Amino acid sequence: xxxxxxxxxxxxxxxxxxxxxxxxxxxxxxxxxxxxxxxxxxxxxxxxxxxxxxxxxxxxxxxxxxxxxxxxxxxxxxxxxxxxxxxxxxxxxxxxxxxxxxxxxxxxxxxxxxxxxxxxxxxxxxxxxxxxxxxxxxxxxxxxxxxxxxxxxxxxxxxxxxxxxxxxxxxxxxxxxxxxxxxxxxxxxxxxxxxxxxxxxxxxxxxxxxxxxxxxxx
Numbered sequence: 001x002x003x004x005x006x007x008x009x010x011x012x013x014x015x016x017x018x019x020x021x022x023x024x025x026x027x028x029x030x031x032x033x034x035x036x037x038x039x040x041x042x043x044x045x046x047x048x049x050x051x052x053x054x055x056x057x058x059x060x061x062x063x064x065x066x067x068x069x070x071x072x073x074x075x076x077x078x079x080x081x082x083x084x085x086x087x088x089x090x091x092x093x094x095x096x097x098x099x100x101x102x103x104x105x106x107x108x109x110x111x112x113x114x115x116x117x118x119x120x121x122x123x124x125x126x127x128x129x130x131x132x133x134x135x136x137x138x139x140x141x142x143x144x145x146x147x148x149x150x151x152x153x154x155x156x157x158x159x160x161x162x163x164x165x166x167x168x169x170x171x172x173x174x175x176x177x178x179x180x181x182x183x184x185x186x187x188x189x190x191x192x193x194x195x196x197x198x199x200x201x202x203x204x205x206x207x208x209x210x211x212x213x214x215x216x217x218x
Contacts (some may be wrong), residue, residue: 018061040089043141065134066088114218116137133170
């Protein structure tokens with residue numbers, strides 16, 4: 001199943017409640033929430049208080065992407081704030097397996113993300129602990145970046161790795177996704193699409209257009 005996960009990093013926070021309703025009404029199943037600490041990535045975004053405050057505004061899945069160092073320290077707090085999926089970075093965890101297991105022990109779905117220069121093979125040993133793999137198609141830390149060349153090939157490699165495992169793992173991509181390239185991304189084997197600026201410039205209409213493409217390839 002193909003899933004759209006609009007990233008609220010690009011939302012208008014003055015209108016966030018209304019925009020969450022617009023993406024829900026037009027078919028988005030996930031809400032992608034980027035948490036940045038200013039250390040693992042250069043930017044600082046928002047954290048647990050914001051997630052908790054918007055949790056009552058929608059019944060959609062909160063897909064929380066932790067771009068923070070040693071996220072294992074805060075897993076319980078993110079669950080209590082309303083996360084449904086917690087994705088952590090391979091590059092940010094001293095003990096990747098323990099972090100993923102910690103997410104699952106809380107009854108949440110676990111995701112593992114890799115940066116554009118990290119070899120895709122590193123995910124293999126952790127697949128039994130993952131519900132999702134997140135491929136970054138830009139350098140993490142800033143919204144609105146251009147899709148990095150070679151990301152389609154990396155997505156295809158990851159899909160082969162996942163399929164070979166025989167496990168029901170979603171493949172998500174984040175960074176530079178637009179209405180113009182999303183079909184190619186889906187064809188590469190990705191089934192969870194993160195889009196920020198390309199959705200929130202006109203949340204209702206753009207979500208509708210994304211969903212027409214996603215549904216056409218389900």
